[in-house]
Amino acid sequence: MILRKCMAEGIGTFWLTFAGCGSAVIAAGFPQVGIGLLGVSLAFGLTVLTMAYAIGHISGCHLNPAVTVGLAAGGRFPTKDIGPYVAAQVAGAVVAASLLYSIASGSPDFDPTKGFAANGYGEHSPGRYGVIPALLAEVVLTMMFLFVIMGATHGKAPAGFAPIAIGLCLTLIHLVGIPIDNLSVNPARSTGPALFAGGWALAQLWLFWVAPLAGGAFGGVLYRWLSEEPSAQVTGVNPATRTV
Numbered sequence: 001m002i003l004r005k006c007m008a009e010g011i012g013t014f015w016l017t018f019a020g021c022g023s024a025v026i027a028a029g030f031p032q033v034g035i036g037l038l039g040v041s042l043a044f045g046l047t048v049l050t051m052a053y054a055i056g057h058i059s060g061c062h063l064n065p066a067v068t069v070g071l072a073a074g075g076r077f078p079t080k081d082i083g084p085y086v087a088a089q090v091a092g093a094v095v096a097a098s099l100l101y102s103i104a105s106g107s108p109d110f111d112p113t114k115g116f117a118a119n120g121y122g123e124h125s126p127g128r129y130g131v132i133p134a135l136l137a138e139v140v141l142t143m144m145f146l147f148v149i150m151g152a153t154h155g156k157a158p159a160g161f162a163p164i165a166i167g168l169c170l171t172l173i174h175l176v177g178i179p180i181d182n183l184s185v186n187p188a189r190s191t192g193p194a195l196f197a198g199g200w201a202l203a204q205l206w207l208f209w210v211a212p213l214a215g216g217a218f219g220g221v222l223y224r225w226l227s228e229e230p231s232a233q234v235t236g237v238n239p240a241t242r243t244v
Helices: 002-027 036-059 065-073 079-104 131-152 162-181 187-197 207-226
Strands: none
Touching: 002 036, 002 079, 002 187, 036 162, 065 079, 065 131, 065 187, 065 207, 079 187, 131 162, 131 207, 187 207
């Protein structure tokens, strides 16, 4: 059972990283038909929305170590499964980044050292935001992402709409966060591109693990305290049952 769940998480995180980061690397600034900030934000949201319907009933469609940790902190996921889930998510992201690198390098203008959709602060931030603003943004945006996930998948939430709410939330926080640090809220998504961007991206990767994990835990604990049913024990997002 856990193997199938981890396989689903790996595939789902592959899709999030390949399509989300791919939209930034390949399509964001393409002359005349570039999709820009809004397009990249929508791409990330759509990856989660589509995968939530595809694998939500198998693994819960976390696709993100911060979501896994946040759901555990919120009492919605067994702590013993955190390690296998996170390993599968990181593996999926690394495979996706590898394939994306192989495709993108076919362009004569491709230069992975310019970013490759990696997250960064300071001189590597799109808006030149420093480490403290990036840290605060990642904590707050990840916290609110978990809050929406737990609320949208609550037993009393409207049935079947959780993936839409979660996908739109991810779109929204990308609209806010991309100018700050290219937005992570997902350590796995950050790790894959950083391995190929190298140098500064790897040196700054620590923030995109620490801040999302902290924010995810805060969001899970906050919603657990607020919810009328904090003891829900189902392990993942299931659009059919409205639970996590």
